[in-house]
Amino acid sequence: MNIAITYASMYGTTTSVAQELKRYLDQKNYTVDLFDVMETDADVLKRYTLVFFGVSTYGDGELNPVAEDFFTKTKELAHSCEHTKFAVFALGDTSYPQFGKSGELTHEILVSMKAQVLQPILTLEASPFDEAVRKIEIWADEIIKQLAVKC
């Protein structure tokens, strides 16, 4: 199974989590490529069986601007991605009323593009970082297991 991890980050927190996820999956001998949405053409993602999509929450429960730009540019993503499944992880801070809402928004956008989104969406606070990393590792195992069963 070839896997991409794509992240949309403002100040690097989502990037760090994505890098940890890559490290974990590399250790498990998966083929994993890491993409910053700012440097990625969405068409590249259609080459992958599974795309982990990391995003952070800004404003009052909104997508970060980087993710907004990416989705504005990729309206046709779903039409060319029918063989790709997405799994969404969202960074946020529990002190905000709309904790990690960007995950739900990303899910809605992907579904509106007819992409397949695996469940659950993972909502994460990056602090303490070790705990966040452990959570994403457990979640990634769950996602991959699900996909292996479906394939």
Ligand SMILES: Cc1cc2nc3c(=O)[nH]c(=O)nc-3n(C[C@H](O)[C@H](O)[C@H](O)COP(=O)(O)O)c2cc1C
């Ligand atoms: C101006 C601002 C608004 C934010 N709004 C939210 C929010 O509504 N909900 C939430 O869960 N987190 C919110 N956050 C927290 C960020 O999502 C969190 O710090 C995240 O780890 C940032 O990741 P990034 O550096 O990858 O962008 C906000 C942070 C800032 C600075």
